[in-house]
Structure formats: structure tokens, C-alpha cells
Amino acid sequence: MEITDTQLAKVRQIAQTVVEGDMGAVEAAYLLLPILRRFSGLVTQDDLNFVIAIGSETDDLPLGPVRELWDPNVLIEKDREIARCDELWKDQFRATCERIQSRLLPS
Template identity: 35%
Template sequence: MAARNSLDTGSGKDSKEKAIKTARAVLDGKMGIIEGARLLSTLAPDLVPDWNFLVLAALDSETDDLPVGKERKLWDATALAERDPVISQIEADAKQEVEVACRNILRRFDPAS
């Protein structure tokens, strides 16, 4: 049996719980739009291929060269300062569409929503 790595999303149930937690974090402002989209897009194959996850995957692909979340700690301050305006603009432009996708994910997978 192959060893699991940190990129494995796990079972469908684990992915569903991670999707719920991530969508809530985005909507509550505890996680950035790009970071949340990246994480949610990785969960799509374990859940369902649908529009909500395609929106997130597109944003992930568009921004894969931008430092967000924990990876920011690995970047030089000058490089971060150069990319931060780009990140802010992309997050502002994508915010409404990503929030709609997050709400749809919660409605679909979280019985409490």
C-alpha cells in the first residue's frame, strides 16, 4: 500500500468536512479568497465535479504563482510587497464569485446550513 502524503485529500467524508471548514473560513474572513479557492479546488475530485469547484480551480490556476497562507512565511519581504497589490486586486475581483461558490458548497454538504 502506498504511503499517503500531505497532498492526499483523504476519503470523501474527510474532504467534505474540509470543504465545509474551508468554505466557512473564507466566508468568515479567516482565510483569504485565493488560499480558500486553492484548498477547495483540490477537494473537487473527492467530492463532485461541479461549477462551484470549477470556479475555485480556475482561480487556483490563475494565481498559482502568488504566495498566500502559510507559504508567505517562505517569501522575502520585498517579493511579498511586490505581489501583495496583485493579490489584493485578484481577491477583490474574485470575492463575490468565490463567496457564492462557498455558500453553495455549504448548502450542498453541510446539513447545518
């Protein structure tokens, strides 16, 4: 199965948003992982491994629609953990997204 234009545009948009500093590594990895796992040729193996590692390290953090089910008081602490992880991986993940952008330049 080939990647759709919509999926490709989503990967490009997420990468651009990270490069611009408007999305952190944890949220971006959460959004990118389903696509990159399915279409691993979009990225280098090292970059894929890094995104998978972030997903694995943060799979206990509330992301996406599931946040609505969490206690707001608990979310405060979990959001601190997300912010800590984002800061830890910020530069390396931005570089990963820059490489993704380079690989996915429109032909």
C-alpha cells in the same frame, strides 16, 4: 475512495470562513483545490471550474508554507496582487462557498 470526515469538515470550515469574510478567494481556492479535484462531486461543475480558474490564475502567487522562502520585499507586491484578486472575485467566490455549504449540510 470516499472523502473522510476530516476532509469534509475542512471544506465546510473553509467555506464558512469565506462566507464570514475572514478568508479571501485566493487562499480558499488554494486550500480547497486539492480536495475538490479529488472529490469533484462535492460541488457543481461550474463551481469546480471557477475554483480551478482562480487556482490557475494565481498559481504564481506565494501561498501556504512556501511564503517563508520568499523575499519579504517581494511578498509586499505579491500580497497586493492577492488582495486585488480577492476583491475581484469576492462576491462570486462567496456565492460559490454558500452553494458548497448548502450541498454539504449534515444529513
